[in-house]
Amino acid sequence: MKIEVLYVAECPSHPSAVQLVKDVLREEGIVADVREVLVADQRSAQLLGFRGSPTILVDGQDVAGPSFSPECFALSCRIYPNSNQVGLPPAAMVRRAVLQARE
Numbered sequence: 001m002k003i004e005v006l007y008v009a010e011c012p013s014h015p016s017a018v019q020l021v022k023d024v025l026r027e028e029g030i031v032a033d034v035r036e037v038l039v040a041d042q043r044s045a046q047l048l049g050f051r052g053s054p055t056i057l058v059d060g061q062d063v064a065g066p067s068f069s070p071e072c073f074a075l076s077c078r079i080y081p082n083s084n085q086v087g088l089p090p091a092a093m094v095r096r097a098v099l100q101a102r103e
Contacts, residue, residue, distance in 0.1 A: 001032040001059060001101050006039050008053040008075055013087030017054035024094045030102060045073040052078025054087065056094060063089055063097040 003021055007014040014036075021034050039050045049055075049062065052074050056063045064080060080089040 001030065001098070002035070002057075003032050003059075003098075004035045004037050004057045006037045006048055006050050006053070006055040006057065008039055011053040011077065011087075013077070014054050016085070016088055017056060020088060020091060021056060021094060024091060024098055028095065028098060028102075030098060039075065042073065042075060045075055050074070052076050054078060056089060056097075058094075058097040059101045061097065061101075063093050 003025075005014065005017050005021060007017070018034055018036060025032055025034070037048065039045050039048060039053070044050070049057070049060075050073050051062065051064075053076065055078060077087055079087070080093070082093075083090050
């Protein structure tokens with residue numbers, strides 16, 4: 001399983017996103033490396049499918065699903081739907097993506 005946390009420099013949610021992913025992996029008993037990827041420019045954002053900071057990808061798929069158009073790339077903060085924490089997806093969203101990738 002390949003897990004990446006894409007982020008922009010000085011993103012206040014980046015460390016919490018990494019910890020969220022690690023917590024979900026630990027709770028589910030899954031061993032996987034969490035790769036942190038700095039997105040420095042618009043070209044990188046387009047190549048990586050970056051939809052704001054932080055973006056969590058599990059096997060290349062955004063944990064929030066394909067809810068944005070392919071042209072929607074941004075070097076900005078990200079807001080996740082149904083989240084009670086600014087800049088972070090709900091743990092259930094990350095868990096669902098991880099469990100689907102494990103299958």
